[in-house]
Structure formats: C-alpha cells, structure tokens
Amino acid sequence: MTTTGTLTVREMGVRARRAARVLRSLPTARKASALHAVARELRAREADILAANARDVAAAEGAGLPAHMVARLRLDAPSLAAIASDVEAVARLPDPVGETTPEEVRPTGIRVSRRRVPLGVLGVIYESRPNVTVDVSALALMSGNAAILRGGKETVNSNAALEAAIRAALEAEGLPGDAIQVIRDPARERMLELLRLDDLVDAIIPRGGAGLHRYCVENATVPVIVGGIGVVHIYLDESFTRDPADVERAVAIIRNAKVQKPSACNALDTLLIHEGALPALPAIARNLTLHGVTLRADPPALATLQGAGVQAELATDADYGTEFLALTASIRTVSGLGEALDFIAAHGNHTDVILTRDSAQAERFVQDVDSAAVMVNASPRFNDGGQLGLGAEVAISTQKLHARGPMGLRELTTTKWVVVGEGQVRE
Amino acid sequence: MTTTGTLTVREMGVRARRAARVLRSLPTARKASALHAVARELRAREADILAANARDVAAAEGAGLPAHMVARLRLDAPSLAAIASDVEAVARLPDPVGETTPEEVRPTGIRVSRRRVPLGVLGVIYESRPNVTVDVSALALMSGNAAILRGGKETVNSNAALEAAIRAALEAEGLPGDAIQVIRDPARERMLELLRLDDLVDAIIPRGGAGLHRYCVENATVPVIVGGIGVVHIYLDESFTRDPADVERAVAIIRNAKVQKPSACNALDTLLIHEGALPALPAIARNLTLHGVTLRADPPALATLQGAGVQAELATDADYGTEFLALTASIRTVSGLGEALDFIAAHGNHTDVILTRDSAQAERFVQDVDSAAVMVNASPRFNDGGQLGLGAEVAISTQKLHARGPMGLRELTTTKWVVVGEGQVRE
Numbered sequence: 001m002t003t004t005g006t007l008t009v010r011e012m013g014v015r016a017r018r019a020a021r022v023l024r025s026l027p028t029a030r031k032a033s034a035l036h037a038v039a040r041e042l043r044a045r046e047a048d049i050l051a052a053n054a055r056d057v058a059a060a061e062g063a064g065l066p067a068h069m070v071a072r073l074r075l076d077a078p079s080l081a082a083i084a085s086d087v088e089a090v091a092r093l094p095d096p097v098g099e100t101t102p103e104e105v106r107p108t109g110i111r112v113s114r115r116r117v118p119l120g121v122l123g124v125i126y127e128s129r130p131n132v133t134v135d136v137s138a139l140a141l142m143s144g145n146a147a148i149l150r151g152g153k154e155t156v157n158s159n160a161a162l163e164a165a166i167r168a169a170l171e172a173e174g175l176p177g178d179a180i181q182v183i184r185d186p187a188r189e190r191m192l193e194l195l196r197l198d199d200l201v202d203a204i205i206p207r208g209g210a211g212l213h214r215y216c217v218e219n220a221t222v223p224v225i226v227g228g229i230g231v232v233h234i235y236l237d238e239s240f241t242r243d244p245a246d247v248e249r250a251v252a253i254i255r256n257a258k259v260q261k262p263s264a265c266n267a268l269d270t271l272l273i274h275e276g277a278l279p280a281l282p283a284i285a286r287n288l289t290l291h292g293v294t295l296r297a298d299p300p301a302l303a304t305l306q307g308a309g310v311q312a313e314l315a316t317d318a319d320y321g322t323e324f325l326a327l328t329a330s331i332r333t334v335s336g337l338g339e340a341l342d343f344i345a346a347h348g349n350h351t352d353v354i355l356t357r358d359s360a361q362a363e364r365f366v367q368d369v370d371s372a373a374v375m376v377n378a379s380p381r382f383n384d385g386g387q388l389g390l391g392a393e394v395a396i397s398t399q400k401l402h403a404r405g406p407m408g409l410r411e412l413t414t415t416k417w418v419v420v421g422e423g424q425v426r427e
Numbered sequence: 428m429t430t431t432g433t434l435t436v437r438e439m440g441v442r443a444r445r446a447a448r449v450l451r452s453l454p455t456a457r458k459a460s461a462l463h464a465v466a467r468e469l470r471a472r473e474a475d476i477l478a479a480n481a482r483d484v485a486a487a488e489g490a491g492l493p494a495h496m497v498a499r500l501r502l503d504a505p506s507l508a509a510i511a512s513d514v515e516a517v518a519r520l521p522d523p524v525g526e527t528t529p530e531e532v533r534p535t536g537i538r539v540s541r542r543r544v545p546l547g548v549l550g551v552i553y554e555s556r557p558n559v560t561v562d563v564s565a566l567a568l569m570s571g572n573a574a575i576l577r578g579g580k581e582t583v584n585s586n587a588a589l590e591a592a593i594r595a596a597l598e599a600e601g602l603p604g605d606a607i608q609v610i611r612d613p614a615r616e617r618m619l620e621l622l623r624l625d626d627l628v629d630a631i632i633p634r635g636g637a638g639l640h641r642y643c644v645e646n647a648t649v650p651v652i653v654g655g656i657g658v659v660h661i662y663l664d665e666s667f668t669r670d671p672a673d674v675e676r677a678v679a680i681i682r683n684a685k686v687q688k689p690s691a692c693n694a695l696d697t698l699l700i701h702e703g704a705l706p707a708l709p710a711i712a713r714n715l716t717l718h719g720v721t722l723r724a725d726p727p728a729l730a731t732l733q734g735a736g737v738q739a740e741l742a743t744d745a746d747y748g749t750e751f752l753a754l755t756a757s758i759r760t761v762s763g764l765g766e767a768l769d770f771i772a773a774h775g776n777h778t779d780v781i782l783t784r785d786s787a788q789a790e791r792f793v794q795d796v797d798s799a800a801v802m803v804n805a806s807p808r809f810n811d812g813g814q815l816g817l818g819a820e821v822a823i824s825t826q827k828l829h830a831r832g833p834m835g836l837r838e839l840t841t842t843k844w845v846v847v848g849e850g851q852v853r854e
Contacts, residue, residue: 104816405843418793419810
C-alpha cells in the first residue's frame with residue numbers, strides 16, 4: 001500500500017491517469033463489487049474514521065468556527081452508516097459506460113458508431129462536508145473514472161481516513177488504489193496546480209459557493225463544469241388563483257420552494273406575481289413569514305401585504321437577480337407573462353417555475369425560459385438528481401456545455417467514435 | 428440597418444443574447460428559409476464581396492505574406508458560389524432543436540423530460556479563411572444560435588462584406604441582424620474581451636493552430652471547446668501483412684492518411700509497426716517517399732528501410748507525440764499490440780487506427796484507446812463531420828467535455844429539463 005501524502009499534484013495526476021486506464025475497461029459487475037467493498041471498509045473502519053473526524057471537529061471548535069459549520073463537518077456512527085449505504089445505492093445504478101449507438105454504414109462502406117466511455121480523470125474541489133469525499137468517489141468509480149479530490153482544510157483528517165478506506169477496498173479488489181486520491185496539503189497553490197493540470201485532468205467539478213466557482217473559472221485551464229449557482233424564480237399567474245384549491249397549491253409550492261431547505265441552490269429567490277394574482281399574495285406571504293421568511297416586495301406587492309397586515313420590506317434592485325441561500329425572498333409584480341419572461345431572461349439560469357392553468361402560457365414559458373430546469377405547477381426543489389431520476393448526483397450544472405442540471409453517472413462520461421472499415425481510404 | 432463597427436465587444440454580446448432569444452424558438456422551416464436568403468444575398472453581392480476580398484489580398488501581398496497564406500484568403504466567383512451552396516446544404520440538415528426525450532413519470536407524479544435547445548451565443552475565433560465566416564454562421568443559425576465571430580486581421584474587409592450580406596438577408600427575413608456579428612477591430616484585446624464575456628457567451632470555439640487554442644484555454648473564462656490538435660497514429664499489425672492484398676491495402680491507407688491532405692489534423696503523424704510486419708515496410712515507405720514524404724524511423728525500421736534502399740532519417744524522441752501538419756511522418760517499431768497501446772496512451776487523443784486481421788486485437792484496440800476517434804482498417808482521414816454523417820462540421824473537438832470528434836448541428840445544442848406537475852411539492 002502506497003500513500004499519496006508526499007506526492008506533488010502532478011505526480012498524483014500521472015497516477016490517476018494510469019488508474020483511469022484500468023478503470024475505463026472494467027465490466028459493470030467489477031465496479032459494483034468495488035463499491036460494495038468500499039462500503040464494507042467504511043463500516044469496518046468506523047472507529048478510525050470517527051476518531052479522525054473528532055480531531056477535525058476539535059480543531060474547528062478550537063479555531064472558533066461557527067456552530068453550523070462545525071455541524072456540517074461532524075460525522076457520527078449513523079451518518080457514516082448512511083454514507084456507506086449511499087455507496088451501495090450507487091453500485092445498483094445502471095452503468096452508462098459501453099453503450100453504443102446503432103452502427104451506421106456510410107456511403108464509403110465504413111461502419112460508424114459512438115461508444116460511451118468514462119471522462120477519465122476528474123478533479124473535484126469542495127468545502128467542508130466529508131460525505132462529499134465518499135459520494136463523489138462512488139460516482140467517479142461507478143462511471144469508470146479516477147478522481148483527485150481537494151476538500152476543505154477543516155476536514156483534512158476525515159478525508160485522509162476516508163481515502164485510506166477507499167484505497168484499501170480498491171486494492172483488496174485488485175484495482176488501482178490511485179483511482180481516488182485526496183490532496184492533503186490545504187494550501188491554495190495545490191488547488192491551483194490541480195486547476196491547471198490540463199494534460200492529465202479531463203474536468204474540474206467545483207462544489208461550493210459562488211466564490212469557489214468563480215475562482216475555478218478564472219484560474220483553470222482544465223475545463224470546469226460550473227454548477228449550483230443561480231437565481232430561482234416562480235411566476236404565479238392570475239389563472240392559478242381563481243380556484244381556492246389552486247391558491248392552496250400555490251401556498252404549498254411556494255412554501256416548499258422557500259422553506260424546505262433554504263440553503264439549497266434550488267430554493268426560491270424571487271416570486272414574480274401577476275398583478276391580477278395579488279389578492280392571493282397575503283395567504284402566500286403569511287405562510288412564509290410564519291416560517292421565518294423575510295419578504296422584500298416591490299411597491300404594488302408591498303401595498304397589498306401591508307393592507308392585509310403581513311410584514312414585509314420594500315425591495316431594492318439588489319433583491320432581484322440575487323441568490324439568497326437563506327430565509328429571504330423577493331417579490332415582484334408583473335403585468336403578465338411577457339414581463340415575467342423578460343425578467344427571467346435577465347436574471348434566470350437555474351430553475352424557473354410557472355404556476356398557471358393556461359396550457360398555452362405553460363408551453364410558452366417552457367419554450368422561452370432558457371434555464372437548466374423549467375417547471376410547470378411543481379416545486380423548484382425537484383431540480384435534483386434523485387428527484388429527476390438520475391439516482392444520485394455529483395453536482396448541478398448551470399452551464400450549457402456538456403451537462404445541464406443534475407449530473408449523474410451519464411454526465412461523468414463522454415463518447416468516442418468507432419469506425420470499422422475494410423481498407424477504405426478517403427477520396 | 429445598424430452597424431456593429433463601433434460597438435464594444437460587451438455591447439455586441441448584449442445584442443447577441445437578445446438575438447439568441449429570438450433564434451431559439453424559431454421553427455426549422457424559418458431557419459432554413461433564412462439560410463436560403465443568406466445564400467441568395469451572397470450571390471447577389473458577389474461584386475462587392477470580391478472587391479472587399481481583393482483589398483485584403485492586395486494588403487496581404489503588400490505586407491509580404493507567403494503565397495500559400497495569400498491563397499487561403501483569396502475568394503473568386505466559383506469559391507463564393509461554393510460557399511453559398513454550402514449554406515444551402517446546411518439548410519437541408521435535420522434540426523436537432525426541439526427533440527424531446529420520452530416523458531418519464533416519477534414516483535412523485537411529476538412528468539420529466541429533456542428538451543434539446545440551442546447553446547445560445549457562440550464565440551468563434553479563427554484565422555485567415557473567409558469561408559469560415561459563412562460556414563460557421565450557417566451552422567450557428569441552423570442550430571438556433573447567435574454568434575460573435577473574430578476572424579484574422581488579414582480578412583477584415585472580406586469579413587465585413589460577408590457579415591453585411593448575412594445581416595441584410597436576416598433582416599429581410601424579419602430576423603435579428605445581430606444574430607451574426609463580426610468583431611472588426613483586429614486588436615488582441617478585443618479577442619480577450621470575447622474570451623472573458625462569460626455572462627453573455629456560452630461557448631468559445633477556436634479554429635486554428637495549437638497556439639490559438641492554447642491562448643484561449645489560458646485566457647478564457649467562457650468554456651472553450653478545444654479541437655483539432657492532436658497526434659494521429661496507425662498501428663500496423665503483422666496479421667495485416669500476410670496476404671499481399673492486405674499489404675496493398677496498408678500501402679493505400681497509409682498513403683491516404685499522410686498524403687491526401689498533410690495539413691489536416693486527421694493526417695497521419697506516427698506509424699507504429701509490429702516487428703513482424705517490418706518486411707512490408709519498404710513497400711509502404713517507398714510509396715510515401717514517392718509522394719515527397721520525409722520519414723523518420725527508429726533503428727529497427729531504419730535498418731529495414733536502408734536494407735531496401737528507401738530513404739529515411741533516424742528519428743529522435745521529438746518525432747513522437749508530434750503533430751507534423753506537413754509531409755513528414757515518424758515510424759516506431761513495437762513488439763506487439765500491448766506496446767502499441769502503451770505508446771498511444773502516452774501520445775494519442777485525436778484519431779488512432781489499427782490495421783489487423785485479428786478481431787480480438789481490433790476490439791482490444793477500440794476499447795483501450797481513449798481518443799476522439801478509433802478506427803479499424805480504415806484511413807484516419809475519415810474523422811470528419813461529412814464522412815461520419817454529420818453533414819457539416821464547425822470544428823473537431825479533441826477534448827472530452829460536451830463534444831468529442833467532429834461537431835455538427837447537434838454539438839451546438841444543449842438540453843434543458845422540463846418538469847410538469849399538478850401542484851407537487853418535495854417531501
């Protein structure tokens with residue numbers, strides 16, 4: 001068993017490439033078996049992993065990290081067991097690698113198809129949740145990829161213990177332990193080296209806040225898949241407020257969108273409300289404020305809310321096109337669908353929802369809105385790999401190249417052209 | 428009619444985004460009709476366009492540009508007519524926009540599908556061939572995209588004339604003339620502004636030499652699709668030299684690969700030859716040298732060639748992993764398929780070919796080689812959008828994200844998730 005603790009990032013890249021060459025030809029059953037071995041190893045090493053994690057937690061507390069951040073990095077026996085179970089769930093997902101398009105015979109007689117293959121080597125950069133180390137490793141391995149991981153400096157001991165477990169499991173299965181390597185040195189220079197390793201790494205996937213994504217985009221020469229950053233809108237049409245049962249649905253969807261997990265990237269930021277739907281606003285808003293949401297409304301919406309005795313503040317321009325990631329939402333009154341679409345064209349790219357009973361409006365919304373996910377009469381919280389049927393997700397892409405929306409196993413693959421001839425040359 | 432001559436690159440980006448919003452919802456027939464209008468306008472403006480081009484040619488000759496570069500930028504009546512016909516051919520290609528995956532009903536009852544949509548705004552950076560201005564515009568428009576083009580400084584008058592023709596045709600069709608805009612200022616700063624316009628441009632497609640691609644990768648914050656750069660290998664197995672008819676096929680394929688268009692990215696760079704196939708090498712090599720190819724061979728191959736009286740030089744390490752783009756090829760002797768695969772793993776990524784009669788070897792080669800195109804018993808020159816059935820290509824990608832190999836209309840699109848519910852919220 002080797003250790004990656006003293007390697008340079010480039011040396012890790014060379015080892016990852018070598019491992020990727022083995023992984024890319026593994027049959028599905030072999031990859032699934034490796035993941036089951038990883039899950040077993042995580043359970044067997046519970047004491048070691050929790051002890052390493054306790055050192056991280058103690059250091060974070062000693063450094064005065066806020067309690068919610070300490071909570072994010074803490075592991076315990078049930079959370080580690082859940083992480084191991086998630087690895088087994090990934091092992092049961094369908095394997096996209098090896099899928100081949102129907103062979104086409106060209107006029108020259110060459111037979112042409114495309115075969116789905118792993119990307120190769122992934123670089124994943126994330127912050128303080130140690131579960132990501134295992135989640136990403138499982139998705140990378142099941143899709144036949146090697147990965148170099150760079151977690152937060154707060155989880156360096158946890159990640160080393162998790163990496164050791166994964167390596168031991170892979171090596172026991174006769175697979176290259178270098179398939180998953182964690183950069184242990186928390187210096188920013190090491191991250192920068194990873195971002196610029198474009199001869200060895202095929203894609204960078206950042207998972208974290210807008211600052212991390214921007215740093216990657218600004219500095220990487222490896223292609224970056226930017227994700228999870230963006231503003232979520234719901235447009236409530238007047239037609240969805242005529243029937244009291246619809247108003248109840250609107251209340252429930254908007255509450256779910258804002259309150260269920262306010263820190264999620266698919267949580268509601270801005271409610272666009274048709275002026276004819278304003279009478280339904282107090283019921284919606286009251287339900288949000290009951291759950292602790294601060295509302296920032298434009299003058300017509302604010303007047304409606306104040307008239308109904310619902311607490312709200314006057315919105316400023318900065319409250320639109322802003323991702324709150326907290327119990328705050330902005331409200332904007334619009335004269336109709338056209339104005340809503342123009343607003344979303346200026347500010348949207350992540351998840352946008354229309355609540356309407358008019359199917360022509362719904363189709364116009366779906367067609368015109370150019371976001372990763374467009375929804376009719378449903379909560380934007382459904383923009384999630386599990387909910388949309390991918391089984392698991394490595395990230396949510398909000399860029400257009402390669403993958404858009406939740407990225408599952410298939411989004412960690414690419415294709416190659418396969419041409420079979422009988423001696424043909426090009427005229 | 429407006430002109431973009433005095434706009435900043437950012438202003439061009441804003442206009443392109445606005446145009447893209449119109450383009451993304453156009454029916455196929457409307458896009459095809461616009462392309463036919465462009466073709467008519469190019470023919471109607473023949474005199475203007477050729478006069479503008481003559482100014483570029485005169486300036487290039489005055490500046491002492493080499494004759495082969497002047498030839499690349501020269502247009503005449505037949506070449507302009509061919510460009511117009513190519514636009515009409517693009518108008519006949521199948522439109523990938525609007526394709527929708529089968530709707531899947533999730534356990535929550537939401538109905539989920541993915542719809543194919545244009546990327547949005549493309550930034551295309553290329554060098555001195557004015558035909559690229561029109562080719563790229565046609566592919567962008569037919570796939571519902573706007574584009575900002577940055578051609579070489581040698582073609583500034585030609586490109587302005589071509590842009591004016593395209594704009595006039597679009598506006599006559601009631602479509603936004605800003606859909607295709609050419610950056611007229613040849614300063615490198617303008618290109619840099621385009622590369623960093625990541626809030627307005629969805630993808631950068633460079634078309635040119637390795638230096639241009641590297642500049643884009645180093646400087647862009649917009650995602651870049653790198654293409655066309657890479658080393659092409661042919662591995663000749665002993666099994667393909669037993670039958671004299673196969674040797675003839677090998678001679679023909681290798682000649683086609685090297686000689687038909689030596690400046691192409693899919694032309695042969697390195698011949699890997701099984702030591703048991705060396706007796707066939709003189710026939711292959713003689714055929715190449717007859718066509719003016721300089722051969723650089725490793726010691727066993729060189730000894731074979733010298734023994735047969737065929738001219739060749741001793742290869743150095745720099746002759747392997749090198750894209751020649753000229754009438755030069757390197758030759759390397761290997762002990763078998765495994766060594767060939769290791770060599771290609773170290774140097775390949777573009778197009779790699781095996782010539783063999785052993786189907787198990789062929790499948791092992793296809794599986795193990797991780798390049799944009801992998802071929803059996805055919806010329807690598809088939810790695811081309813037209814030859815593989817895409818109809819036309821905007822570039823050949825050699826990266827793995829988004830598109831790999833020739834990029835046609837489909838590769839200029841992405842998908843968005845469409846979710847239709849009946850009031851569902853996430854538990």
